[in-house]
Amino acid sequence: MSSERQAAEEPGGPAPTPRGAAFLLTQLGTHAADRFAVRVAELGLTPPDIGLLRTIATRPGRSQRALAADLGVVPSRVVALIDRLDGKGLVERRRSTEDRRNHELYLSAEGGRVLGEVRGIAAAHEDDILSALDDGQRAELTELLGLVAAQQGLAPGIHPGYRNLPGGQGS
Amino acid sequence: MSSERQAAEEPGGPAPTPRGAAFLLTQLGTHAADRFAVRVAELGLTPPDIGLLRTIATRPGRSQRALAADLGVVPSRVVALIDRLDGKGLVERRRSTEDRRNHELYLSAEGGRVLGEVRGIAAAHEDDILSALDDGQRAELTELLGLVAAQQGLAPGIHPGYRNLPGGQGS
């Protein structure tokens, strides 16, 4: 926040709150995540569920271990997440015939259908969040965010929220 | 995500992961929050701590109840957060002389000093996150994010992460 003003030197009013781009990013990122969570909750799903469905759809037949590595979470957490989706009939575990220790993960037909619904929800969500901007501004914003994400080393489509870090407020 | 492609119709490769602006926002927002958390951890503070320090600095002398309302959290949570900061000597609770039920909240001298350090950290954080962009692009991004934040009704400087919503992955 190179343009941030200091509190003690403002006699007229107290400390300004940060409005730098980094703060705006976390503020808007949390807001967008919250809104999306509300939307997919109507399907009985949580945002982590969605991430799993997407990842399995992208590369079907992989093991739970490999999925855990992709997402950057511990294997035991994948167990609990898959249990949920398996119980809902959205994901199937199939014992590998090559190595019977492995579970190959696949989306069920119903899982594929639900993921299609999620795509519709995501599109509506995008329109909602960006409703302040016209098409040109949306393209501009998307390009700038893409540049930042690439430079910061964020894997396309993998949400860093699967990682384990302290806190949660951010600036 | 109006430009999102469908998985089943891509024979060459499996489902693409979302790259719309809304997904980029949550991805980058979470990433920026994580990075900031790591930075302030060196001061022994968490991101929620920072938000409290900032809010108290902005409007000193207010009650815990009022602070809870500002941040959108339950009063009992403010108790725990202030306990932390009080124990570190950064915040002072003073019994109101007008209504002895109230605790007026103030930053200690040390608290003000630490908040100054946080401003430096926030500036370095901003430079880090935006290092992919030149000055013109940073201004452009900040303006676009400001438009979106205003339209979405986000209060300047108040982090929505203080709210209580399900999930955490977002799109």
Add this chain to the structure above:
DNA sequence: TATTGTTATACTCTATAACTATA
């Protein structure tokens, strides 16, 4: 002996509800 998936356990964060003191 090493690896996959699982279970058992503990820890952190946060909300709800009951309680104390002041009004």
Add this chain to the structure above:
DNA sequence: TATAGTTATAGAGTATAACAATA
């Protein structure tokens, strides 16, 4: 009776470590 702050408790989420089956 109502309100400010506090304490006690419970629930969700997630990690670590021990375990069983398979290699």
